[in-house]
Amino acid sequence: MPEVLPWPEVRLGDVCKVVRGSSPRPAGDPRYFGGDFIPWLTVAAITNVSPSQIVITETVGFLTEEGSRHSRHFQPGMVVIANSGWKCGVAKVLGFECCGNDGIAALESLTAADPLFLTYWINSQTERLRSQAAAGNEQPNLNTDRIAGLSLPLPVIAEQQAIAAALSDADGVVAGLERVIAKKRLIKQGAMQDLLTARRRLPGFSGDWEVKKLGELVTIIMGQSPSSTAYNSAGDGLPLIQGNADIKDRKAITRVFTRQVTKMGRAGDYLMTVRAPVGEIATTDMDVCLGRGVCALRTDQRIVYHIMVSKEPEWAKLSKGSTFDSVNGAEIRAFEVFFPADTAERNAVAQVLDDMDAEIQTLEARLAKARAVKEGMMQNLLTGRVRLV
Incomplete structure (x- = not known):
């Protein structure tokens, strides 16, 4: 078996020329911007797409010929x-001809280097690059010299292409799951709009729906912040839920504990943020202390959770405050919702939406696993730890 040699270390500037985009001045001048002559590539066009999309296929703005x-x-x-x-x-990697602004660098005149391989390698170094760029700067910046000076292990072109192909396949799995999840979320959104307004009825149901005040349907417990002297990270007391920073994926999470329990939320309650952003809904599977930024909605009606999720955008109309938006207990109790009179229909609608949520959560777990697999592949393949030879 032939000996597998280690990869040589090279400077990125030795295998390409690093150049920087250029922005016409002044910015927004109609002589230069808003035309239809050539696409205008901005930083957002690079950073606002999924990490699984390596080739950029579009951008929003255009430049004039001038x-x-x-x-x-x-x-x-x-x-x-x-x-x-x-x-x-x-x-x-660019998928079209364009002009680039001065917040973008580009690699020209590649020699003995595959564009996809270099893209994957640079993305494996993103956090390190950001920490270097941020050192001593209010606005992080990677200049062309810093990029050109990057040292990377570089295999022969055939191995680069094999690695890039393997990582592209992994990205394909991730992107496919992202598309399916996005589609399922749209379907769920449509189902909520139909089923929670009686626009569409489930088979076997034809009873009335009523306008109810939220205070008629749930017990509302407004939060009250404990003294900061009672905060701890040792697990003493109850988890403190103060706002959306203590909520992830619609579930309460543990960041800080408090020994002073001012207002208590019980496992099974629904939590709602009452300070900016107002109206975000979450569940809790544990007893918690309710800080002033949240309230608990206590009910055994599962449909209330789905109704309140569907109503999140409406809370902006009620929020108020000069420094930040907020709602009070009276406003929450008076909030009106459309509610089915038939208990069986409530349960049936909630079950349909719960099943949709469960399907999305299963797909999200598969997506997280696919992303972890790709991350492991990058760590192994881009360092030569695992060889495709």
Whole structure:
């Protein structure tokens, strides 16, 4: 069996030329911007797409022909990197000709280097690049010299392409699951709009729906913040839920405990934020202390949870406050919802929506696993720890 040699270390600037985009000045000048001559690539076009999408296929803005003369042209297949802002260090491959602004770097004239391999490698270094860019700067910035000076282990081109193909396959799995989840969420949204307004009825149900005040349907426990002297991380007392920072994926999470329990939420309650952002709904599977930024909705009617999730956008109309938005107990009790009179219909509607949530959660678990698999592949394949030879 032939000996597998380690990869040589090279400077990124030795296998390409690192250039920076150029923005016409002044920004927004109609002589340069808002035309239809050539696409205008911004940092957002690179950083606001899924990490599983390596090739950029579109951007929003365009330049005029005159604007293109005051910018730098990028060609399809080039590696582009966000080199400024708090999301710097993200790399993509261009799928179209465009002009790029000065917050973007690009790799030109690649020699003995595969664009996809370099893109994956740069993305494996994003956090390190951001920490370097942020050192001593209010606005993180990766200049072209810093990018060109990056040292990377570089296998022969055939092995680079094999690695890039393997990681592209992993991205395909991730992207496929992301698309399915997005579709399922849209279906769930449509089902909520239909089933929670009686626009569509489940088979076998034809009873009345009524307008009810929320205070008629649930017991509302407004939060009250304990003294900060009672806070601890040793698990002494109850978890303190103060706002959306203590909520993840619609579930209460434990960050801080308090020995002073001012107002208590019970396992099984629904929690609602009452300070900006107002109206976000979560569940809790544990007893908690309710801080002033939340309230508990206590009921045995599961449909209330789904109704309140569907009503989240409406709370902005009720929120108030000069410093931050908030709602009080009276406003919450007076909040009106459409409610089925038939208990069996309530349970049936809630079950349909619960089943949809369960399906989405199963897909999200598969997505998390697929992302973890890809992360492990990057750590192994881009370092030569595992070889595809």
